[in-house]
Amino acid sequence: xxxxxxxxxxxxxxxxxxxxxxxxxxxxxxxxxxxxxxxxxxxxxxxxxxxxxxxxxxxxxxxxxxxxxxxxxxxxxxxxxxxxxxxxxxxxxxxxxxxxxxxxxxxxxxxxxxxxxxxxxxxxxxxxxxxxxxxxxxxxxxxxxxxxxxxxxxxxxxxxxxxxxxxxxxxxxxxxxxxxxxxxxxxxxxxxxxxxxxxxxxxxxxxxxxxxxxxxx
Amino acid sequence: xxxxxxxxxxxxxxxxxxxxxxxxxxxxxxxxxxxxxxxxxxxxxxxxxxxxxxxxxxxxxxxxxxxxxxxxxxxxxxxxxxxxxxxxxxxxxxxxxxxxxxxxxxxxx
Numbered sequence: 001x002x003x004x005x006x007x008x009x010x011x012x013x014x015x016x017x018x019x020x021x022x023x024x025x026x027x028x029x030x031x032x033x034x035x036x037x038x039x040x041x042x043x044x045x046x047x048x049x050x051x052x053x054x055x056x057x058x059x060x061x062x063x064x065x066x067x068x069x070x071x072x073x074x075x076x077x078x079x080x081x082x083x084x085x086x087x088x089x090x091x092x093x094x095x096x097x098x099x100x101x102x103x104x105x106x107x108x109x110x111x112x113x114x115x116x117x118x119x120x121x122x123x124x125x126x127x128x129x130x131x132x133x134x135x136x137x138x139x140x141x142x143x144x145x146x147x148x149x150x151x152x153x154x155x156x157x158x159x160x161x162x163x164x165x166x167x168x169x170x171x172x173x174x175x176x177x178x179x180x181x182x183x184x185x186x187x188x189x190x191x192x193x194x195x196x197x198x199x200x201x202x203x204x205x206x207x208x209x210x211x212x213x214x215x216x217x
Numbered sequence: 218x219x220x221x222x223x224x225x226x227x228x229x230x231x232x233x234x235x236x237x238x239x240x241x242x243x244x245x246x247x248x249x250x251x252x253x254x255x256x257x258x259x260x261x262x263x264x265x266x267x268x269x270x271x272x273x274x275x276x277x278x279x280x281x282x283x284x285x286x287x288x289x290x291x292x293x294x295x296x297x298x299x300x301x302x303x304x305x306x307x308x309x310x311x312x313x314x315x316x317x318x319x320x321x322x323x324x325x326x
């Protein structure tokens with residue numbers, strides 16, 4: 001029984017930083033309290049740390065200012081690209097390719113910015129992205145297309161999140177070039193018929209440019 | 218100015234000297250106040266004090282008693298000593314005329 005309880009405590013400790021988790025588990029082992037007490041203790045620490053993180057504007061912006069609206073817009077653009085691909089004969093190939101690159105660029109910069117903005121609340125940003133996806137997938141009614149086409153943006157977005165959570169940052173020059181390229185791609189390939197709010201998808205790239213540090217890669 | 222719990226933590230760490238680590242501080246505070254302090258309160262306060270530059274922490278050695286896990290050692294910085302002294306002076310200063318302080322002084326003289 002103690003082993004099962006202690007395993008639950010160790011599992012909960014995975015949510016802490018590696019060093020902190022080791023120190024906390026050591027303190028609990030030393031104190032020799034009941035597994036239930038230890039689990040409460042460690043949960044209390046996790047809740048307190050998360051609550052402190054949410055005092056900053058960054059998690060709010062990452063989750064509700066970027067992940068949530070961007071996932072809706074990227075699903076819309078994924079659908080638009082899929083329809084264009086479906087009717088490939090009616091649209092010039094370079095235009096279709098440009099739109100695909102634009103979708104990947106928006107998704108990657110969005111994912112990178114979400115992770116760079118608030119790594120420790122990434123779980124909430126992921127939830128904020130997944131909920132609209134599940135909602136739209138459940139209501140998807142386009143007979144000529146599979147519902148998975150809504151999620152075309154996901155691979156590039158996941159790649160961006162993965163890189164954003166591991167790299168320390170982007171060099172200022174690279175970030176400005178990237179933001180300029182994304183803006184140009186948007187001007188050239190966004191196309192008509194999309195709401196003006198779709199322009200919002202370029203701000204993650206400019207956010208990365210504004211927060212880039214000259215001494216980082 | 219420090220908060221009450223921050224002061225308790227700095228005082229416990231200062232009293233423990235080279236042996237100051239999170240678990241020992243927790244026991245010291247419990248012994249002094251008669252109340253168990255939670256790991257959550259302890260670690261978030263240590264983090265806050267460290268971000269203010271009042272304490273410095275690092276990972277210490279592991280012991281068998283701790284299941285082979287390292288300790289989070291704590292040392293009070295000069296800035297932390299100054300902040301704790303200011304808090305102590307304020308508390309002793311404001312308590313000078315208080316009933317319980319006067320009684321204590323009367324009893325000991």
